[in-house]
Amino acid sequence: MPHVIVKIWPGKTEAQKQELAEAVTKNVMEILGNSEESVSVAVEEVASERWREEVYLPEIAAPQDRLYKKPGYTM
Numbered sequence: 001m002p003h004v005i006v007k008i009w010p011g012k013t014e015a016q017k018q019e020l021a022e023a024v025t026k027n028v029m030e031i032l033g034n035s036e037e038s039v040s041v042a043v044e045e046v047a048s049e050r051w052r053e054e055v056y057l058p059e060i061a062a063p064q065d066r067l068y069k070k071p072g073y074t075m
Contacts, residue, residue, distance in 0.1 A: 002028050003040045007055050010045040017043045051075075 004024050012020075021041040028039045046054050056075045060067060 001038045001040075002032060002034055003042070004028065005042045005044060007044045007046050007059075009048050009051065012043075012045075 006020060006024065021043065024041050025036060025039045028034055029036060052075045060071060061075070
C-alpha cells in the first residue's frame, strides 16, 4: 500500500497537483505492480522561507539511506 508525499512550494494550481498525483499513481502501479486502489498520494505545500528547516535539512541534507534522488542544489 504505497503512500507518496510530494512537498512543493505554494503556487501550483489544483489541476497541476491533480495531474501530478495521477502521474505518480500511474508510475507506482507500473513499477511496483500495485493496483490503483492501493496507492495514495498527498501534496504538501511548504512556504519557501520554511523549506530549509522543514524539508531540506531533515529530509534531504541529513544522511539518509532512503533518499534515492538528490536535488542539484544545496542550502
